[in-house]
Amino acid sequence: MQTSGYEQATLTAEVVAFDVFDTLITRPFMRPTDLFLFMENEYQAEGFAKARVLAEKLARKEIRQEVNLDEIYSLMDGKYRSLEEKEIELETEFSVADPYAKALYESVLAQGKRVILVSDMYLPESVLRGMLDANNYWGYEKLYLSNAADCNKASGALYRYILGDLGISADRIVMIGDNRKADVDNAVEQGLRAVRWIPLKERYAVSHRKEMAFCRKDRSAGASMLVATDMLMGAVDAEKGYWYDIARRFGGPMAYSFGNYLIRNSSGFDRIIFFSRDGHIPMLAYQELGGDLPVSYVYCSRKLCTAMANLNLTDRDAPYTVLKYLYATGRLADENIASIDDFESARDYFEKNSEAVRKACNEALEGYRSYLENELSGARKVLAVDTTTMRYTSQSLVTGCTDAEITGAYYATTAGSTLKHIVYTDRTGQRLTWSYVNLAEFFFSSQESPLEDVRDGKPVFSSDVPPEEAMRQKVQPSMEEGQLDYIRFASSIFHGRRICYDPDTVDGWLKVLISYEKGNDTERLSGFKWGVDKGHLDYRPLLFRASQLPFALKQKIAGKLK
Structure with a gap:
């Protein structure tokens, strides 16, 4: 956003007046009253x-x-x-400076102008000053607050009050604010010059229509916070490319929510383990957000699980996967x-050589058991983290390899399971979850490349990497x-609160x-392919396409039968 037009408008002014909310300062909510929804949920105050x-x-x-907060709560x-x-407390914590308004504010001060702040607001003056201090708004001469002056911009009376207090002519003041009526029309009616500030939410809405439609449909506090965080981060984040952008905007809320979910549910455990490969980002999220359990990154894969703990001859590709693993x-x-x-x-082959095959599988299992015991370091209650599951294969393998009490966290x-577990979003019974999974x-x-084996306590990765894996x-x-x-940005604006967006909101x-x-497009998600089998041989579109419906239904049915 260019602020040169605003700077030009202030050149001949003696005093520049800034509105506060939605001009200098915004909040991580798309609607101001969504703070109250957040409070209702945060403090379990139904109906608040x-x-x-x-x-x-x-x-x-x-x-x-022009009431104050005490008068509101008295009723x-x-x-x-x-x-x-x-x-x-939350108003102060959640206040965020509009970076472009901040730049304009500092430019005006650098011109040597007198700066005053004008706000129609019920919060105490001390609170507003605290918010301004927290966002490094220094150097203003006076703060005019409607509930202190008992008059407001909305009627124009606060401008008359300001003129009387400053003792200067109205045409020597330029008012800058986002409200067309209160900040511009009413200021002009009182003889001031005025320029409308285009607020951050309005600027975002122009280029993010689908995001705004999502926010209008999902009226929850979480949806409001999610979109506002996207807006605020986009205002300060430099362009770093397509893959960075989609991961920040869409993968980020998933990792942030899941990391906080794990921390919220980790009491009573003495170690947390994350399964490779898709436990990698959850592990980093857990650590970045301040999780305090000892962490292990445990090498495991569908291939190893099939060979060591979940061999089922009726499974479409299980015998093939196991034989290739044992041979390789x-x-x-x-x-x-x-x-x-x-x-x-x-x-x-498997049916004819069952005894030899199973013996080789058991030998592999013994080696893995030794590796796992070393990773658990004597822990007795373990939270085992994976991203998604239908058959709980990694948890089954680990449970069979140790005497520790294993609780899965997904x-x-x-699909359901008799194994003890917790889950952020339960998709059991959902008809088609292809894209979300x-x-x-x-x-x-x-x-990492696909895992081939764990030998002598160390991972062995595939040296034959398909083009789809190379792209990933x-x-x-x-x-x-x-x-x-x-994760870092959301943690900073929410001051370390354990925010978990509702799973339905994240899906939306x-x-x-x-x-x-x-x-x-093979350079975007639209053309990206993803390995869907245990041996990483069958690659299909990452996002669901109608052509994949027969395969998806077959997999869903097979999962239920097993």
């Missing part, structure tokens, strides 16, 4: 948001037009009175395996940077991303 809005309206009608039910101090790692040295190139041949599950795993994944590895550093930047936000991804 509606009561707070009604009380302000009633106070303006029955007490005086509320006694059970809400304690929230007055919380409101003041030297655990089953039969050259006939090298020539097997289809699932049926693999199943026939971003999403698509894939996006979580894609955003949360590490840069290429873009992962940018996506990791974007998600961590989001992902729909915005999906709606942008039309076509089949």
Whole structure:
């Protein structure tokens, strides 16, 4: 945004007057009253948001037009009175400077102009000064507050009060504010010059119509905060490319919510482990957000789980995956395996050589058990984190390898289990979760190649990397940077509060991303392919396409049967 036009308007002024809210300062909410919804949820004060809005309206009608916060709360039910101090605390915490307004403000001060601030507001003057101090707004001469002067900009009376107090002619003052009526028209009527400030929300709305439509549809405090955070971060964040941008904007809220969810639910455990590869970003999120349990990054994969703990001959690709794994790692040295190139041949071989195959699998399991015990370091109650699951394979493997009590922790599950677990978003029973499941795993994944084995306590990665994996590895550093930047930014504006956006809200936000991804561009999500099988041989579109419906339904049915 260019501020030169505003600077030009102030050149001949002696005094420049700034509005405060939605001009110099904004909040991480798209609607001011969404703060009350947040308070209702945060402090479990059912009915507070509606009561707070009604009380302000009633106070303006029955007490005086320019009420203060004490007068508003005096008309509320006694059970809400304690929230007055919380409101003041949150207003101060959540205040954020509009970076462009801040630049204009500092430019005006550098010109040597006298600066005054003018606000129609019910908060105490000391609170507003605290908010301004917190956002480094220094050097203003006076703060004119409607509830202190008992008159407002909305009627024009506050401008007359200011003119009398300053003792200068109106045409020597330029007013800058976002409200067309109160900040511009009424100022002009009193003889001041005025320029309308285009607020950050209005600037964002012009280029983010789908995001604004999402916010209008989802009226929750979480949706308001999610969109406002996107708006605020976009106002200060330099352009860093497509993959950074989508990961920051869409993967970031997922990682931020899941990291906070893990911290909220980690009491009573003595270690937390994160399964490779898509436990990578959740691990970084947990650590960045201040999780305090000892952390282990445990190497595991669908291939290893199938061979060591979840071998099922009725599974479409299980025999093939297991045989190729055993042959590639030297655990089953039969050259006939090298020539097997289809699932049926693999199943026939397995049935004829079942004893040898299972013996090799058990030997692999013993080696993995030793590795895992070293990673757990004697922990007795372990929270085991993975991104998504249908069959709980990693948790099953770990549970069978240790005497420790294992509780699974998942971003999403698509089926139930008797294994003890917690889940951020339960997708059991949802008809089609293809895009949402894939996006979580894609955003949360590490840069590592597919895992081939764990030998002597160390991971062995595939040296044969398909083009789809190579592309993922290429873009992962940018996506990791974007998600961590989001976590840091959100933590700063919410002052370390453990914000977990509602899973349905996050899904709605992902729909915005999906709606942008039309076509089949291989340099974007729209054309990206993702490994859907245990051996990373079958790559299909990351985002759901109608052509994949038969395969998706087959997988869903197979999962339920197992």
